[in-house]
Amino acid sequence: MAKERHYIYTWPDRLWHWIHALSILGLAITGFIIHFGSGDLKTLRFWHNLLGFIVAFDYLFWLVHMLVYGNLRHYVRGNSWQGILQQIRYYTVGIFRGERNPFHATPQKRLNPLQALAYLGLMFVLVPVQGITGLLLWRVPASWDRYLPVIAEVHFFVAYLLVAFLIGHLYLATTGVTVFADYKAMLTGWIEE
Amino acid sequence: MKRALWLAFLLVPLVLSAGENRGRRIPAPEQLVPLQTRPLKKGIQHPPIKLLDEDGRPVIRTGKPVSTRKTCGQCHDYDFITHSFHFQQGYDHWDNDWGTKHHEPGSYSDGMFGRQYDYPYYHMTPTDWKRRGVDFEYGTPNWALQCAICHTGSGPLEYDRQGRRLDQIPESEIQEGDPDFYWWHRKADKILRWDWKQSGVREANCFLCHTPNYSKGIQDMRTVGVGMFHRPHFASANAAGLISTGIVKKVTDDGRVVYNPRAFEPDGTVKPGWLTISGEFARLDACLQCHAAPVVDGKVKIWYNYPVVRTINRGILRKAFVWSGENISDSRENIANKDQLNYPWDVHARAGLTCLDCHDMPNRPGGVRSTPQGPEVQPVTFSQFIKQPDHNFGIGHPITWKVAPEHMYTAKRCEDCHNALEKGHDWLPEKELHLRKVSCEVCHVPQAHYWALNFFNFALPKPEPFSLHREAKGACGEAPQRYTFVGAQGDPIEDSTALITGFYPLYIPRNLKPGEEPRIMPYSVTFSLHWIDARGERVRFRRILRAFFNRVDGNWDPKPEVLQVFDANHNGWIEDDEALFDTPEKVALAKKLLAAQGVQDPKLELVAMPFSLSHGVVPKEHAVRSCEECHAPNSRIFNQGKYERVIVDRPLLFEVSRIYSEDYLGIPIARVENGKTVWDNSRLLAGYHLVGALEPETHTYRHLYWLDLLGKVLVLLTIVGILFHALGRLLGGRKS
Incomplete structure (x- = not known):
């Protein structure tokens, strides 16, 4: 059977994604070193802040691009409870039996319902919360001083969630047609079915 | 001046040799020479004065002790001046219910007269002690014998708690057991009547601070009755210190003063040149007599020898407070790594600042005091000031000592002269945030370079103290203590060649101006272990004595059961390290013995008394500049790693720990780790998020655990x- 190829990730998608990925990785590394108090704090802090701003601008780029080009549909359209349950069943049962993924990415709908739900939470809750708390930690308004520990608590906990997400994301990206198919897709834009 | 000094040199050894030493170390003669750290500038000279006695007659004719009330009161308002806190010492705030109102049962005022402190360990006796059912422990005479060598007279040393002059109250009006007229005779363990008419009262000692060649040492001896004197006499103490000026030749044991006729004009006026009255001296050197140690000829000027450091001034005891502009490296003190300490003990001392520059008076013309709105110049005329100079000097933001709460926050802060936000500190990330959260002293007072007291064990004290006074307790700090030091090798410091290592401050958040949010401040902290009862009141010393000791032939000997549990080396005595409550058996026995003395629910309490380190400011090149000092796992701020403060190198079994202040109620301050009892401020700093500074115990941020x-x-x-x-x-x- 001939393989189907779809161009699903445009260059802005890929550029955004890889900038985001590398920056988040850098933020996690510098953040945890800062948090656990080793290394040159001043340098670490500089890189953490710089990467934080890169992610912030990258996020804004993603948001504008998504709204302008209508990419929001990937996250909100075509999702159903049935689809979500189907996807959960696949990841928890079907995948071990060698069944095919019930979802097939197309340029019109590139995220399966479970992915869409997870990314909605990531991009509309976790990343903004982390960004806002990060900005507050960077420059705390005088009247907010007393909330500093709470802000730090939220920032730090979300960091753990993001790291857990990142690990899960890296793993689930191996569940494509081949182990590296999804990685390749995010590099070239083309996905094979 | 020279003649007076020679006289002091000659007189003091003579009188000391006549005194009864009884094996105690008496201050070396040169240490009784009056303190003066620098030549005085020539300025406005004080006019010649007549020295008058209590009846207003010239002393040269009557031979009575000089009365400052009458002498200084000729031009200055004595009552106005002595109503300030240096003289009142809490007397004016006395309230039998003070402790209940301020969560400090057992204290009766906010000052040294009435409030419990760590040293000496004693309880003042409330006027209604019988009704309250508390022990009589310290009467006003006890306080006079113990504290009057530093506290400058008047207030409780002149008046009873009803405001009557102590030596002028008819016998018929004195009630039995009135703590102003009765005292605890410690050796006999009896409450005895004190005869104020015989001892006289201590009027304010104006000479102490205004006469450069006045001898505090002789005044002290005269007060408590040691050295050349055999019994206390308060009324003549002020005159006794004038021996070093040559005006006074001798003070007899019964308080008669022999004046030098050559020093007086026929009308009783002191001839020019015999008595210097100096405002200049009072700006700095006078304060150093009690509050800090200056450096004289390269040596830190403490009054007495190391083995009796209990009697030296409070600045050293509490916070290693050396005030000098000389380089530490130039000191003749045996200080570790001295060669590297090539900066002054304090940059402000180097700049020539005096105490008054920051601790100004409320009404000195041209003086500046700190206010919540910033520094304010006092709008007062000179004539007004001469008549009524307000001696309520500016004070800062003490945690424990609040002798005059109405004058807190009036000393100048760094910010009153330096604008750290606008000038410099550009290298500091989050400059504004740092300056808002951290006091200047955290970086600019990185270390104390002398020693201070570390820990007292009052839970099982020594029954017989070293005592300057033979029958009561001795001078300030002469309580029956077991104590340790921080900042010098050897504990206790018995060897005058002991290497002085200095110590790192401990950090506590404190609001440094009224209404301002707390900032982290460095402190020198002394710790003490006490027994408290069910009311939270420290168990009175007399009860502790009776619980652990038997009185045998006038001596207090440890009870057999106490020896059995505590005396590990079986030498019949309890050594300092044996007296530590580090096993459940010791605690159980102590509780049983205290309960037998009527103490309800006794608990061991570990108390911290912090004293702020605002002096000892180093040049900016030597200030803390590395982020990792604070923002790292072994953080300076959390006193970890090399900054750790070991209170006792044993696991003390305390049940409660706290800072001695109602501002920090319910916050524990110590933990036991690796068999040691160590300071732990992580709960005090719970409201802070110090990035990178992982807390001890949890190895994370406490609030993030x-x-x-x-x-x-x-x-x-x-x-x-x-x-x-x-x-x-x-x-x-x-x-x-």
């Missing part, structure tokens, strides 16, 4: 889940 744990579990579960999932995929035979 559970979230941190949850986050780690979450990440771990993710990894474990993935591993199982991947394994399942492999076993399931899926190729991809």
Whole structure:
């Protein structure tokens, strides 16, 4: 059977994604070193802040691009409870039996319902919360001083969630047609079915 | 001046040799020479004065002790001046219910007269002690014998608690057991009547601070009756210190003063040149007599020898407070790594500042005091000031000592002269935030370079103190203590060649201006172990004595059961390290013995008394500049690693720990770790998020402990889940 190829990730998608990925990785590394108090704090802090701003601008780029080009549909359209349950069943049962993924990415709908739900939470809750708390930690308004520990608590906990997400994301990206198919897709834009 | 000094040199050894030493170390003669650290500038000279006695007659004719009330009161308002806190010492705030109102049962005022402190360990006796059913422990005479060598007279040393002059009250009006007229005779363990008419009262000692060649040492001896004197006499103490000026030749044991006729004009006026009255001296050197140690000829000027450091001034005892502009490296003190300490003891001392520059008076013309709105110049005329100079000197933001709460925050802060936000500090990340959260002293007073007291064990004290006074207790600090030091090798410091290592401050948040949010401040902290009862009141010393000791032939000997549990080396005595409550058996026995003395629910309490380190400011090149000093796991701020403060190198079994202040109620301040009892300020700093500074015990941020744990579990579960999932995929035979 001939393989189907779809161009699903445009260059802005890929550029955004890889900038985001590398920056988040850098933020996690510098953040945890800062948090656990080793290394040159001043340098670490500089890189953490710089990467934080890169992610912030990258996020804004993603948001504008998504709204302008209508990419929001990937996250909100075509999702159903049935689809979500189907996807959960696949990841928890079907995948071990060698069944095919019930979802097939197309340029019109590139995220399966479970992915869409997870990314909605990531991009509309976790990343903004982390960004806002990060900005507050960077420059705390005088009247907010007393909330500093709470802000730090939220920032730090979300960091753990993001790291857990990142690990899960890296793993689930191996569940494509081949182990590296999804990685390749995010590099070239083309996905094979 | 020279003649007076020679006289002092000659007189003091003579009178000392006549005194009864009884094996005690008496201050070396040169240490009784009046303190003067620098030549006085020539300025406005004080006019010649007549020295008058209590009846207003020239002393040269009557031979009575000089009365400052009458002498200085000729031009200055004595009552106005002595109503300030240096003289009142809490007397004016006395309230039998003060302790109940301020969560400090057993204290009766906010000052040294009435409030419990760590040293000496004693309880003042409330006027209604019989009704309250508390022990009579310290009467006003006890306080006079113990504290009057530093406290400058008047207030409780002149008046009873009803405001009557102590030596002028008819016998018929004195009630039995009135703590102003009765005292605890410690050796006999009896409450005895004190004869104020015989001892006289201590009027304010104006000479102490205004006469450069006045001898505080002789005044002290005269007060408590040691050295050349055999019994206390308060009324003549002020005159006794004038021996070093040559005006006074001798003070007899019964208080008669022999004046030098050559020093007086026929009308009783002191001839020019015999008595210097100096405002200049009072600006700095006078304060150093009690509050700090100056450096004279390269040596830190403490009054007495190391073995009796209990009697030296409070600035050293509490916070290693050396005030000098000389380089530490130039000191003749045996200080560790001295060569590297090539900066002054304090940059402000180097700049020539005096105490008054920051601790100004409320009404000195041109003087500046700190206010919540910033520094304010006093709008007062000179004539007004001469008549009524207000001696309520500016005070800062003490945690423990609040002798005059109405004058707190009036000393100048760094910010009153330096604008750290606008000038310099550009290298500092989050400059504004740092300056808002951290006091200047955290970086600019990085270390104390002298020694201070560290820990007192009052839970099982020594029954017989070294005592300057033979029958009561001795001078300030002469309580029956077991104590240790921080900042010098050897504990206690018995060897005058002991290497002085200095110590790192401990950090506590404190609001440094009224209404301002707390900032982290460096402190020197002394710790003490006490017994408290069910009311939270420290168990009175007399009860502790009776609980642990038997009186045998006038001596207090440890009870056999106490020796059995505490006397590890079986030498019949309890050494300092044996007296530490580090085993459940010791605690259980002590509780049983205290309960037998009527103490309800006794508990061991570990108390911290912090004294702020605002002096000892180093040049900016030597200030803390590395972020990692504070923002790292072994943080300076949390006193970890090399900054750790070991209170006792044993695991003390205290049940409560706290800072001695109602501002920090219910916050524990110590923990036992690796068999040691160490300072722990992590709960005090719970409102701070110090990035990178992991707290002891939890090895994370205290406020993040559970979230941190949850986050780690979450990440771990993710990894474990993935591993199982991947394994399942492999076993399931899926190729991809």
